[in-house]
Amino acid sequence: xxxxxxxxxxxxxxxxxxxxxxxxxxxxxxxxxxxxxxxxxxxxxxxxxxxxxxxxxxxxxxxxxxxxxxxxxxxxxxxxxxxxxxxxxxxxxxxxxxxxxxxxxxxxxxxxxxxxxxxxxxxxxxxxxxxxxxxxxxxxxxxxxxxxxxxxxxxxxxxxxxxxxxxxxxxxxxxxxxxxxxxxxxxxxxxxxxxxxxxxxxxxxxxxxxxxxxxxxxxxxxxxxxxxxxxxxxxxxxxxxxxxxxxxxxxxxxxxxxxxxxxxxxxxxxxxxxxxxxxxxxxxxxxxxxxxxxxxxxxxxxxxxxxxxxxxxxxxxxxxxxxxxxxxxxxxxxxxxxxxxxxxxxxxxxxxxxxxxxxxxxxxxxxxxxxxxxxxxxxxxxxxxxxxxxxxxxxxxxxxxxxxxxxxxxxxxxxxxxxxxxxxxxxxxxxxxxxxxxxxxxxxxxxxxxxxxxxxxxxxxxxxxxxxxxxxxxxxxxxxxxxxxxxxxxxxxxxxxxxxxxxxxxxxxxxxxxxxxxxxx
Amino acid sequence: xxxxxxxxxxxxxxxxxxxxxxxxxxxxxxxxxxxxxxxxxxxxxxxxxxxxxxxxxxxxxxxxxxxxxxxxxxxxxxxxxxxxxxxxxxxxxxxxxxxxxxxxxxxxxxxxxxxxxxxxxxxxxxxxxxxxxxxxxxxxxxxxxxxxxxxxxxxxxxxxxxxxxxxxxxxxxxxxxxxxxxxxxxxxxxxxxxxxxxxxxxxxxxxxxxxxxxxxxxxxxxxxxxxxxxxxxxxxxxxxxxxxxxxxxxxxxxxxxxxxxxxxxxxxxxxxxxxxxxxxxxxxxxxxxxxxxxxxxxxxxxxxxxxxxxxxxxxxxxxxxxxxxxxxxxxxxxxxxxxxxxxxxxxxxxxxxxxxxxxxxxxxxxxxxxxxxxxxxxxxxxxxxxxxxxxxxxxxxxxxxxxxxxxxxxxxxxxxxxxxxxxxxxxxxxxxxxxxxxxxx
Numbered sequence: 001x002x003x004x005x006x007x008x009x010x011x012x013x014x015x016x017x018x019x020x021x022x023x024x025x026x027x028x029x030x031x032x033x034x035x036x037x038x039x040x041x042x043x044x045x046x047x048x049x050x051x052x053x054x055x056x057x058x059x060x061x062x063x064x065x066x067x068x069x070x071x072x073x074x075x076x077x078x079x080x081x082x083x084x085x086x087x088x089x090x091x092x093x094x095x096x097x098x099x100x101x102x103x104x105x106x107x108x109x110x111x112x113x114x115x116x117x118x119x120x121x122x123x124x125x126x127x128x129x130x131x132x133x134x135x136x137x138x139x140x141x142x143x144x145x146x147x148x149x150x151x152x153x154x155x156x157x158x159x160x161x162x163x164x165x166x167x168x169x170x171x172x173x174x175x176x177x178x179x180x181x182x183x184x185x186x187x188x189x190x191x192x193x194x195x196x197x198x199x200x201x202x203x204x205x206x207x208x209x210x211x212x213x214x215x216x217x218x219x220x221x222x223x224x225x226x227x228x229x230x231x232x233x234x235x236x237x238x239x240x241x242x243x244x245x246x247x248x249x250x251x252x253x254x255x256x257x258x259x260x261x262x263x264x265x266x267x268x269x270x271x272x273x274x275x276x277x278x279x280x281x282x283x284x285x286x287x288x289x290x291x292x293x294x295x296x297x298x299x300x301x302x303x304x305x306x307x308x309x310x311x312x313x314x315x316x317x318x319x320x321x322x323x324x325x326x327x328x329x330x331x332x333x334x335x336x337x338x339x340x341x342x343x344x345x346x347x348x349x350x351x352x353x354x355x356x357x358x359x360x361x362x363x364x365x366x367x368x369x370x371x372x373x374x375x376x377x378x379x380x381x382x383x384x385x386x387x388x389x390x391x392x393x394x395x396x397x398x399x400x401x402x403x404x405x406x407x408x409x410x411x412x413x414x415x416x417x418x419x420x421x422x423x424x425x426x427x428x429x430x431x432x433x434x435x436x437x438x439x440x441x442x443x444x445x446x447x448x449x450x451x452x453x454x455x456x457x458x459x460x461x462x463x464x465x466x467x468x469x470x471x472x473x474x475x476x477x478x479x480x481x482x483x484x485x486x487x488x489x490x491x492x493x494x495x496x497x498x499x500x501x502x503x504x505x506x507x508x509x510x511x512x513x514x515x516x517x518x519x520x521x
Numbered sequence: 522x523x524x525x526x527x528x529x530x531x532x533x534x535x536x537x538x539x540x541x542x543x544x545x546x547x548x549x550x551x552x553x554x555x556x557x558x559x560x561x562x563x564x565x566x567x568x569x570x571x572x573x574x575x576x577x578x579x580x581x582x583x584x585x586x587x588x589x590x591x592x593x594x595x596x597x598x599x600x601x602x603x604x605x606x607x608x609x610x611x612x613x614x615x616x617x618x619x620x621x622x623x624x625x626x627x628x629x630x631x632x633x634x635x636x637x638x639x640x641x642x643x644x645x646x647x648x649x650x651x652x653x654x655x656x657x658x659x660x661x662x663x664x665x666x667x668x669x670x671x672x673x674x675x676x677x678x679x680x681x682x683x684x685x686x687x688x689x690x691x692x693x694x695x696x697x698x699x700x701x702x703x704x705x706x707x708x709x710x711x712x713x714x715x716x717x718x719x720x721x722x723x724x725x726x727x728x729x730x731x732x733x734x735x736x737x738x739x740x741x742x743x744x745x746x747x748x749x750x751x752x753x754x755x756x757x758x759x760x761x762x763x764x765x766x767x768x769x770x771x772x773x774x775x776x777x778x779x780x781x782x783x784x785x786x787x788x789x790x791x792x793x794x795x796x797x798x799x800x801x802x803x804x805x806x807x808x809x810x811x812x813x814x815x816x817x818x819x820x821x822x823x824x825x826x827x828x829x830x831x832x833x834x835x836x837x838x839x840x841x842x843x844x845x846x847x848x849x850x851x852x853x854x855x856x857x858x859x860x861x862x863x864x865x866x867x868x869x870x871x872x873x874x875x876x877x878x879x880x881x882x883x884x885x886x887x888x889x890x891x892x893x894x895x896x897x898x899x900x901x902x903x904x905x906x907x908x909x910x911x912x913x914x915x916x917x918x919x920x921x922x923x924x925x926x927x928x929x930x931x932x933x934x935x936x937x938x939x940x941x942x943x944x945x946x947x948x949x950x951x952x953x954x955x956x957x958x959x960x961x962x
Contacts, residue, residue: 009612013814014615014618015815016618016621016622016625016807016815017622017625017626017849017853018625025856026854026855026856026858026859027590027592027853027854027855027856027859028590028592028854028855028859029859030588030855030859030862030863030866030943031588031866031943031944032866033865033866033869033870034946034947036947037869037870037873037947038869040873040876041869041872041873041876044865044868044869044872044892045755045865045868047872047892048726048755048756048892049728049892051728051731051757051762052726052728052730052756052757052892053755053756053757054753054754054755054756054757054758054861055757055761057857057858057860057861058629058630058632058753058754058758058857058860058861059629059857060626060629060630060852060853060855060856060857060860061626061853061856062856062857062858063853063854063856065592065854068592068850068853068854069592069595069596071853072596072599072619072846072849072850073596073599074615075614075615075616075618075619076596076599076601076602076615077601077615078613078614078615078618079601079602079605079608079612079613079614079615079616080601080605080608080612080613081600081601081602081603081604081605081606082604082605082606083600083601083603083604084600084601084604084605087604087606087608089606089607089608092606092607094604094606097603097604098556100556100559100560102598102603103560104559104560104563104564104567106594106598107564107567108572108574109564109567109568109570109572110567110570110779110780110782111777111778111779111783112572112573112574112777112778113570113571113572113573113778113779113780114573114578114580114584114586114778114780114781114921115583115584115778115780115781116580116582116584116924117571117578117580117921118912118913118916118921120916121570121571121576121916121921122569122570122571122780123569123570124566124567124568124569124570125567125570125780127566127569128563128566128567135550138548138549138550139548139550141544150641150642150645150784150841151641151838151839151840152838152839153826153836153837153838153839154641154645154836154838156836157836161679161682164682164683181831187826187827187828187830188826188836188838190826190830190831191826191829191830191831191833191834191835191836191837192836193831194830194831194832194833194834195652195680195834195835195836196682196683197682197683197684198683200830200831202830202831238537239537239538241537241538241539241542243542244539244542267538269544269548270535270538270543270544271538271542271543271544272544275542275544276542284839286839292603292604293604293605293606293607293839294602294603294605294841294842294843295602295603295605295606295613295616295619295620295842295843295846296605296606296607296616296638296839296840296842297639297839297840297841297842297843297844298782298783298785298839298840298841298843298844299838299839299840335679336675336676336678336679337644337672337675337676337679338645338676338679339641339642339644339645339676340583340584340641340642340643340644340645340672340673340676340781340784341583341584341642341672341780341781341782341784342780342781342782343782344782344783345779345780345781345782345783346779346782346783347782348782349563352563353559353563355550356551356554356559356562356563357553357554357555357556357559358553359550359551359552359553359554360547360548360549360550360551360552361552361553362553363548363550368531368534371531371534371535372522372523372526372531372534373522375526375534376522376525376526378526379525379526379527380525395537397526397528397533397534397536397537399534399535399537421609422609422611425609425611425612430608430612431608431609431611431612433607436827437827437828437830455522483611486611486612486614487611487614487615488610488611488614488810488812488814488815488816489810489811489812489814490810490811491610491611491808491809491810491816491817491818492808492809492810492811492816493808493818494808495806495807495808495818495820496806496808496818496819496820496821496822497820497821499792499794499797501806501808502797502804502806502820503806503807504621504624504628504634504635504636504637504792504804504805504806504807504820505624505625505627505628505629505633505634505635505636506622506625506628506629506807507625507628507629507634508628508634508635508792509807511634
């Protein structure tokens with residue numbers, strides 16, 4: 001049993017880098033122009049028209065190399081990654097990223113090639129991209145994949161664009177202007193179609209099952225329906241087993257179906273969404289396929305399409321003629337480009353390396369272990385006073401994660417999930433994912449322990465929640481004033497919504513502070 | 522663990538997935554490999570790539586070769602930064618601070634008070650910027666130069682489909698500068714924004730920005746500038762020539778070319794509540810704590826897709842934070858004088874390359890009579906050999922020539938776009954000149 005925190009975060013009180021600046025210091029010296037070139041070209045700046053010549057130097061900080069290294073080393077020490085400790089932030093699949101993937105992704109054979117080189121000179125990277133396209137097609141039961149999107153939402157947007165082009169081709173775009181989604185799907189399944197010009201119809205889950213009733217979808221699916229865009233499995237860890245029926249209904253109404261596979265970690269090799277009938281889907285390489293999350297990116301996503309829709313995928317697609325790999329642009333129905341060049345290559349290499357290491361058998365095992373971890377954690381957390389699991393009766397067992405509620409704790413003690421999240425870090429854990437909005441589960445929290453989480457970590461996570469629960473019922477003040485052992489104390493949130501106080505840059509901060517000082521005097 | 526869960530077989534955990542939907546065959550994927558085998562096989566494949574260390578490359582066009590100081594890779598390899606994600610400022614204080622510092626240093630470069638969380642690439646932030654302008658002005662029409670990067674235009678068309686009409690503005694064929702008469706004839710009170718690129722995709726510097734900004738503002742439209750950040754060591758920052766929104770590609774600030782994988786778009790704007798409210802991405806503000814320490818939080822969090830869902834009519838999410846941290850390291854290493862020096866060096870070397878190549882018979886460099894930064898057009902109409910063929914000959918001599926733009930801009934003839942930066946030596950440039958002369962003989 002854990003009685004109280006025995007942890008303290010690194011606390012450097014590190015100044016903002018501008019405060020460390022000392023006039024005349026320099027951290028690096030870029031390559032110089034040879035004297036012969038100088039002699040030949042003279043003063044280049046004199047050729048720039050006066051109005052386009054920068055008058056004063058940019059106000060960047062001035063530091064030596066060791067000072068820069070120390071500063072950013074300290075900032076890294078005050079950042080909690082997967083490698084730092086128990087970090088099971090839900091909906092994000094925070095699995096360990098094997099370092100061999102890092103080693104190959106950072107090879108000069110990747111870092112020092114240019115995207116516009118002749119394909120003859122980049123056959124190695126093209127082979128990796130082609131093979132990954134094939135492997136992902138096999139995993140999803142789809143015909144083709146594009147690796148161009150740089151994040152999950154980017155791929156969902158690409159899918160919304162394909163749905164649009166499909167209906168435009170059929171002359172039905174004016175009529176089909178609605179996308180149906182569900183409130184428990186990732187918000188990008190609403191944002192991306194709206195961005196593409198669709199009206200979005202959002203379905204809510206049934207109180208008993210945790211997903212929409214079939215009747216609700218039947219009502220929503222009309223001649224205006226362009227498609228269905230949902231996440232399955234959901235962030236609640238529930239697999240929407242109506243999916244087959246939904247797909248049938250939407251197809252009969254003339255719409256397409258795009259399923260967000262961000263939570264595919266629990267179903268790899270067990271269920272292929274293409275086989276179930278989805279027309280489009282996407283995977284997140286930074287979630288299911290072990291690419292690291294990089295402090296929020298670069299991520300990488302891959303969008304998959306079945307045979308009839310593959311012609312709409314962004315260009316280029318990597319093809320293979322039996323001898324050589326090519327970037328194929330000649331696809332007349334393509335939606336064009338959703339991002340520049342071909343995607344986040346380093347994450348493509350990492351995912352390739354990971355799938356290769358795991359093999360077909362390893363992927364199945366990884367899914368299984370992740371789901372065992374999650375259900376073990378569910379069991380442990382439901383023993384914590386104040387914790388409940390909505391839709392527990394219908395779905396006592398979950399897939400990759402579960403969305404719990406602290407409503408009972410909040411009602412009984414006044415301590416809710418935001419308070420618990422500030423306290424949990426005093427125990428040396430990363431804070432918890434609550435829920436995307438709207439919070440249809442009150443006081444939600446969503447841990448997702450991937451296959452790389454040990455049983456000891458799961459036990460510790462549960463013990464910490466027990467300890468915080470005891471505090472909530474006996475000494476709530478310690479939680480309300482938390483954090484106590486973090487790098488900083490409780491943050492003043494008012495600048496978040498006050499234009500006179502917010503400062504997104506140091507220069508804005510200085511300007512606003514100055515005018516505040518003037519106001520005071 | 523299964524016993525604790527109360528089941529005897531792990532298969533029972535998948536009870537929610539109907540049997541008939543399950544995939545029961547073996548996936549057609551390889552068998553597991555050891556770390557050694559994985560690495561050996563991948564390195565074997567990668568050995569077929571020929572890098573810019575093995576060949577002399579003159580490619581840019583949206584992804585530019587620059588020297589990356591060793592400290593940049595050191596910091597972005599730090600496991601904490603590499604594997605963190607979405608923790609609060611209490612657990613991820615360093616991540617928030619580094620990103621705030623990125624925003625701040627970009628703000629100094631472009632001379633704007635608001636810089637957002639980094640995003641995918643120049644194309645996507647340029648598209649975000651025109652959508653912001655449409656939201657802010659309530660208008661659904663934008664103007665962009667005909668010389669815009671065709672890839673960025675394609676991304677913009679995808680982002681604008683169903684909402685915003687895009688009209689191209691002609692350039693002066695001699696100087697490349699935006700044709701202000703054509704601009705005046707196309708702009709109206711229905712125009713949400715005029716977007717320009719500076720330096721342009723074709724390398725020349727657009728000198729009419731002040732005037733363009735005035736023309737836009739006179740019609741109640743916004744002025745958006747897309748910029749390459751290193752050029753701002755020497756060029757007037759867009760905040761000083763009237764830009765309302767600034768965007769661009771930050772890959773030159775410490776990221777390798779990575780086959781186009783390490784791009785990062787940045788977005789900056791005026792510190793005006795109406796403009797800030799239209800930014801689709803996270804924004805970090807500096808704040809303080811109960812005990813007077815520096816703290817950080819997100820600005821207007823209800824504004825983005827995360828909370829507003831379809832009402833946001835935009836996407837955001839996993840971004841490019843690791844590159845923003847790297848760019849912060851890069852900018853703090855260079856400092857104000859370093860970035861100025863670097864920009865001058867780039868201009869000197871690319872000027873030398875233009876001079877050197879124009880000495881060759883039948884080569885016209887550049888196509889536009891205007892100052893250029895690091896890229897320039899090379900026209901080989903008089904060489905009677907397509908660029909593709911000439912580039913192939915250069916490759917045999919160990920040189921990667923410029924990007925063939927003859928399909929993107931057919932009226933510019935048999936032309937390519939070359940890039941020369943601080944990493945090129947006089948010898949590299951002379952080698953190119955000699956080889957080109959040879960190739961078109």
